[in-house]
Amino acid sequence: MNFSPPEIKQGEIPFSDDDFRSLANLAKLQFGLNLAESKKPLVYSRLSKRLKARGVFSFPEYISLLVKPGEENEKFELISALTTNVTSFFREIHHFKTLEEEIIPDIIENAKNGRRVRLWSAGCSAGPEPYSLAMTLLKAFPEAKEYDVRILATDIDPKIIERARIGRYTAEEIDGISPDFRSKWINKIAEKNSFEVSSNLKKLITFNELNLVSEWPFSGSFDAIFCRNVAIYFDQETQQKLWQKFCNHLTSNGVLFIGHSERVTGSATRQLEGIGITSYRKVSNSAEDCKNRRE
Ligand SMILES: C[S@@+](CC[C@H](N)C(=O)[O-])C[C@H]1O[C@@H](n2cnc3c(N)ncnc32)[C@H](O)[C@@H]1O
Known part of the structure; x- marks a missing residue:
C-alpha cells in the first residue's frame, strides 16, 4: 500500500x-x-x-x-x-590568475623533474571549481597527464560529488567558461540544454566524499588547496583547526585559497603569508612544520 x-x-x-x-x-x-x-x-x-x-x-x-x-x-x-551548494566556473577569477601566474610555472618544473604534484578542491560542490582548476592547468601544461599530476576534489555531500563526477551542466551554468575553453573541454550532449565536460578533463581529477571536520584519509601534501566558501559555515575554533590542518598539508611554498568573505586566523597565520586577495603562501619553516605534523 x-x-x-x-x-x-x-x-x-x-x-x-x-x-x-x-x-x-x-x-x-x-x-x-x-x-x-x-x-x-x-x-x-x-x-x-x-x-x-x-x-x-x-x-x-x-x-x-x-x-x-x-x-x-x-x-x-x-x-x-x-549549507548551500552555490558554485560557478572560474568563480573569483583572480584566484585562477594567481594559480596561472604564480603556481603553475613551478608545478610544471617540479613535474618535469619527477616530483608528485597535487591540487585539492576541498568542498568542491557540483564540480565547477575542480574543472576550472583542470582547465587552467592544462592550458599551460597540456601534457600534465603524462606526469604525476592530479587534482583531488572532495565534498561531504555524496549526491553533489556524484553530480561533479558526471560533470553535466546547463548552458547557464557553463556561462563563466571562456569560448576558447568551451570549444576545447565542453561537449554538447543530446539532452536539451545540456553540456558535459570532456573525459580528458575528468581524467585529471579524483572525486571523493570527505567531511573536512573528520580524519583525512591521506597524508600527502598539496601544491595548492582551494577551500572557498566552505569554512564560512564553521565556528571559529573549527575554522582555525582547519586552516592549521590545511597548512600542515601544503608543500613548502604551497598556496591556500579561501572564499572572499573568509580570513585565516589562529596558529596558521604564523606559517601563511598573504600573496593576494584571500590567497596565502606557506612560508617554509621546517621546525614549525615538524611540530605541526606531530600535533
Ligand atoms: C557554497 S559551496 C562552495 C563550492 C566551491 N568551493 C565554490 O566556492 O564555488 C559549499 C560546499 O561545502 C560543502 N561542505 C559543507 N560542509 C562541509 C564539510 N564539513 N566537509 C566538506 N564539505 C562541506 C557543501 O556540501 C557545499 O558543496
Whole structure:
C-alpha cells in the first residue's frame, strides 16, 4: 500500500529553542557547522521539508532519527539543508590568475623533474571549481597527464560529488567558461540544454566524499588547496583547526585559497603569508612544520 505523508504547513510543526539548540549541537559535533540563533527561521524553513519527506512530525523525533545507525544519508540531507551548494566556473577569477601566474610555472618544473604534484578542491560542490582548476592547468601544461599530476576534489555531500563526477551542466551554468575553453573541454550532449565536460578533463581529477571536520584519509601534501566558501559555515575554533590542518598539508611554498568573505586566523597565520586577495603562501619553516605534523 502506498503511503504519502500528509501536507505540513509552515508553522505546523513546533520548533522550540531547545529543538534548535539540539540540532545546532549535533550539526556542530558532526560537521563543525555554526548555527547562530538568528538562523532559526532559515533552519526551520529548510528542515521542515525534510521532516515532511520522512513523514516525521516533531523535531525531537527527527533528531533521534538522525543519530540512529543506518541513517547516514539523513545526516547528508541535514547538511545539504543547512549549507548551500552555490558554485560557478572560474568563480573569483583572480584566484585562477594567481594559480596561472604564480603556481603553475613551478608545478610544471617540479613535474618535469619527477616530483608528485597535487591540487585539492576541498568542498568542491557540483564540480565547477575542480574543472576550472583542470582547465587552467592544462592550458599551460597540456601534457600534465603524462606526469604525476592530479587534482583531488572532495565534498561531504555524496549526491553533489556524484553530480561533479558526471560533470553535466546547463548552458547557464557553463556561462563563466571562456569560448576558447568551451570549444576545447565542453561537449554538447543530446539532452536539451545540456553540456558535459570532456573525459580528458575528468581524467585529471579524483572525486571523493570527505567531511573536512573528520580524519583525512591521506597524508600527502598539496601544491595548492582551494577551500572557498566552505569554512564560512564553521565556528571559529573549527575554522582555525582547519586552516592549521590545511597548512600542515601544503608543500613548502604551497598556496591556500579561501572564499572572499573568509580570513585565516589562529596558529596558521604564523606559517601563511598573504600573496593576494584571500590567497596565502606557506612560508617554509621546517621546525614549525615538524611540530605541526606531530600535533
Ligand atoms: C557554497 S559551496 C562552495 C563550492 C566551491 N568551493 C565554490 O566556492 O564555488 C559549499 C560546499 O561545502 C560543502 N561542505 C559543507 N560542509 C562541509 C564539510 N564539513 N566537509 C566538506 N564539505 C562541506 C557543501 O556540501 C557545499 O558543496
